[in-house]
Amino acid sequence: MMPAAEHVPRARWAETLADFSHRHRGWLLQAWALPTALADASLNASAGEAAGNARELAVGVPLHGVELVTADAVPAIAVHVSDERGDERGQPLLRIEYPHALALEHTASGDVAGLRIDDAYGHTTRLHFRITAPPEELDGLADTER
Numbered sequence: 001m002m003p004a005a006e007h008v009p010r011a012r013w014a015e016t017l018a019d020f021s022h023r024h025r026g027w028l029l030q031a032w033a034l035p036t037a038l039a040d041a042s043l044n045a046s047a048g049e050a051a052g053n054a055r056e057l058a059v060g061v062p063l064h065g066v067e068l069v070t071a072d073a074v075p076a077i078a079v080h081v082s083d084e085r086g087d088e089r090g091q092p093l094l095r096i097e098y099p100h101a102l103a104l105e106h107t108a109s110g111d112v113a114g115l116r117i118d119d120a121y122g123h124t125t126r127l128h129f130r131i132t133a134p135p136e137e138l139d140g141l142a143d144t145e146r
Helices: 010-024 036-041 047-052
Strands: 004-008 028-035 055-069 076-081 091-097 099-106 112-119 123-129
Touching (some): 004 010, 010 055, 010 099, 028 036, 028 076, 036 112, 036 123, 055 123, 076 099, 091 112, 091 123
Antiparallel strands (some): 028 055, 055 076, 076 091, 099 112
16 A cells, blocks of 8 residues: 655645655665656555556665755756765756645655655656665664765
8 A cells, every 4th residue: 555645735845855855864765757647546556556657767776855946947846866975965866847746655654655746747756765664763874974
C-alpha cells in the first residue's frame, strides 16, 4: 500500500522543505515522475507497482536538499543531491516548475517516506527513500556529510 499523504499548505512549503532537507540530508533517494492522474489512481498500489508505472529519474543518490525557488521568473521546487566535493548547495538533480501541490508521505508507522510534488501541468514527482526510519534512530553520516 502507498504511504499516507499529508498535504502541506502553500504558506508552509518553504519551512516544510527546509525541515525535510535538514532531517534527511544524506539519505539515499529514489525519484519517479508520472502523470498525476496515474499517481492518484495508484494510491492503493504498492510502491513497486507505482514505480513500475513511472519514469525513473534517480535511484540511490544522497539527498542534499529540497527548496522552494521563488526568486526566479518561474516558481519551482529544486532538488539537490550531495557530491564528493561537499559543495554547500549540492548538485542540481531536478527542478519541478509551477508546483501546484506538496505532500509529505508517511509509512503506516508514521515515519516520513518521502515527498509528492504535483505540478500545474498534471505531472507528479515522487521522492522516496530506500529506507525509512525516524532520523534519530539512524547511526552515522553519509560520506558526503563528513
